[in-house]
Amino acid sequence: MGMATDSAIKDAAPKSPWPKNAWYVACTPDEIAEKPLGRTICGERMVFFRSGDGAPAALEDFCPHRGAPLSLGFQREGRLVCGYHGLVVDCRGKAAEMPGQKVGGFPASRHFATIERYGFIWVWPGDPETADPSKLHHLEWAESPEWAYGGGYYHIACDYRLMIDNLMDLTHETYVHAASIGQKEIDEAPVRTRADDHEVVTSRYMDGVKAPPFWQMALRGAGLPEDSTVDRWQVCRFSLPSHVMIEVGVALAGQGGYEAPDEAKASSIVVDFITPETETSHHYFWGMARRFAVDDHALTHTIREGQGKIFSEDLDMLERQQANLLRWPERRLLKLNIDAGGVRSRMMIERTIAAEIAAEGESPLVEEPISGV
Structure with missing residues (x-):
């Protein structure tokens, strides 16, 4: 695993920490x-x-x-x-x-x-x-009757980019969410990251595993046996200005995993709209759009309650992380290969801000390359 500091991000940060000309x-x-x-x-x-x-x-x-x-x-x-x-x-x-x-x-x-x-x-x-x-990005799940959606809102006292880091590296699930969606196979599965002009995608696939408690509940809701061996996936997609859509799900083992037919899986999109408030706080609109049991309103409520608890665990960790960063501003954080999704997302944000500054006739600061991820 390569490792480098994030000094390039901190030392070359543009004037504004967020794009302004965006929805x-x-x-x-x-x-x-x-x-x-x-x-x-x-x-x-x-x-x-x-x-x-x-x-x-x-x-x-x-x-x-x-x-x-x-x-x-x-x-x-x-x-x-x-x-x-x-x-x-x-x-x-x-x-x-x-x-x-x-x-x-x-x-x-x-x-x-x-x-x-x-x-x-x-x-x-x-x-x-x-x-x-x-x-504004097209959101099929928000318009199609083939999807059900439930969500909520949290105000979180941390830099919005820390939330993006959190969502683009789901390794933390094993530790922060051990009682709900975490499992050791998350740590063991290889992580792949790619980026283009429009999005950053980090993906992880786990075959032949047991579903953790949250996904056992989802399997029941989809009419599938909760104790089945499953193939699990996490595909995190960052898009500007600060949105993360995470394709998640489990399918009965050997049925095609991510590509399995609907009747053999419970699949969803974790919806994360992250709206900056200040440099150390943001508005977090979260939810889950699913393609199974879409008419089961009780299941929508159950998933919302479970997801709300999961995100409250993130809230506590992120706010304490922000407090530490403010307490020790001279510290330089370390990067591993699992951080590639968050780093590339930040780089995309910085390029967008620099382009806005240039369009206003100002001289943007030059972004330094970040190695080791």
């Missing part, structure tokens, strides 16, 4: 059903609400009158009313009216491009004039 999950529709939602995304404090036509809207969470957070106000006829002095702004941030005052000359609050798709509200933190809905 991030901001919230779920229920979060803005009754009142505005204040949320910091990519370092920008935003307020989300429904405009007059029902479409989602996002503004800078700052009232142009006295600087109060607009998210502390309320919605009225598709506009936001500031909860401090009653200034009304529209979905483009323009001051519309205020009791007893003339506000037509007020500067407009900054607005952000938003779209609603796949069961989420998405926001583009960069220049709204460059926001292109076609750049």
Whole structure:
């Protein structure tokens, strides 16, 4: 195994730790059903609400009158009313009216491009004039009746890139999730990593193993014997700006593994939308889309509960990891071949940020090569 430090990442980091001209999950529709939602995304404090036509809207969470957070106000006829002095702004941030005052000359609050798709509200933190809905990845599982989905949300106090590292190297399952999805064969199976211009893929296949507890439950849900010997797979796919989709599953041994027919396997996609908040915190929208027993709503609930517990274990580990990194900022972390997926994902992020900086006419810092992975 090769080994190197990550000084190239830390010492050559571009100005911003995240791409700005990209779509991030901001919230779920229920979060803005009754009142505005204040949320910091990519370092920008935003307020989300429904405009007059029902479409989602996002503004800078700052009232142009006295600087109060607009998210502390309320919605009225598709506009936001500031909860401090009653200034009304529209979905483009323009001051519309205020009791007893003339506000037509007020500067407009900054607005952000938003779209609603796949069961989420998405926001583009960069220049709204460059926001292109076609750049949002197509998610078949969110539109097809052949899939069922259940998920949730965690706020996690760590750099969003630490979560990407975590998801692109599932070796930790053996230790962090020993009671649910971990097993020793994960450590023993070879890891393969490849990358192109659009994604980084890390894969691991385990043949002839016993299913761990979570997958025994999934086998039962799929109508298959839970004590069967199975072939198991994990295919982690990172795509910009910070999304990780993980194809996971088990199939009855000898039926083709990943390629087995649906009736011989329990297969799913672990959905991970990782939205940066600050340099040491992020919003984590997690879930699982599955292709078996799609009409079994009780199973959806059971899987969501189990998955939520698993991700809470990650939350605890990652927040403690972040605290350690802040406590000892001079320490340089070590890399092994199992870290290749996370390292390549970070490099893709850095290249994208550098391209954005160059497009703005600034001189990006040069990325140094990282060896040993």
